[in-house]
Amino acid sequence: MKAIITFLLLFVSVLTYSQSEKYFNYEISKFSRPRVDTTYSITPKFEECPYKQEDFGLFDFKDGAGEYVRRFVNNITKAVLKDTVEMLEYRLGKDSEASWAKVTLCIDEEGNIRYIFLSITKNDRKFLSDALLYELYQKFKATKFDMRVGVFRSKTGDAPTGKCFTIVMSLYTKIFRNKAL
Known part of the structure; x- marks a missing residue:
């Protein structure tokens, strides 16, 4: 009888866990440092x-x-994550205090965000649910990047190839260049 109850509890927990991750795949990053903190791609x-x-x-x-x-x-991060922003893990950098959670944006030549992937720590995963990350994903996809802040070019230095470039940023930064944002 104990075995049946244990099996049912295990089955329900696995089913609940798999349902909670319906939007994204979570893999332990190959760059993760398990002794420091596990990072998920x-x-x-x-x-x-x-x-x-x-x-x-x-x-x-x-x-x-x-x-x-x-x-x-x-x-975008503050609009979606609201109070969760303050719960994220932060690291102190040269000119900023930024969360360990990162977003990578693939942006085309017109400034449209075409693809997004994220990296978060095991501790941040407590606060950043699959549904919340999906909402963040949708918000990024609905925005447009201002291409006037730089020049898009190919890797060889020629004219733009008409493809994309990436930006990798912390999901939220408390201080930037000694200015609160």
Whole structure:
């Protein structure tokens, strides 16, 4: 009898766990440092990256563009995560205090965000549910990046290839260049 009850409890917990992750795949990152903290690479189940490695170009940011990018990410993050932002794990950098949770945006030549993947720590996973990350994903996809903050070009330095470039940013930064955002 104990075995049947244990099996049923295990089955229900596995079923509940799998239902809670219906939007994204969570894999332990190959760059994760288990002794420090486990990091998960998160990719959408509902979409594949439309680009190949050779499709990626470079984006040369103009002076001051870093603050635009940080505000761009912070505004979306704060709109979706609200009070959760304060619960995220932070690290102190040279000129900022930024969350360990990261977002990678694949942006096309027109400023449209075409694909997104995330990286979060095991501790941040307590606060960032699958549904909340999906809401964040949708909000990023609905926005447009201002291409006037830099120049898009191919890896060889030629004119734009018409593909995309990536930006990797912390999901939220408390301080940037000694200014609160």
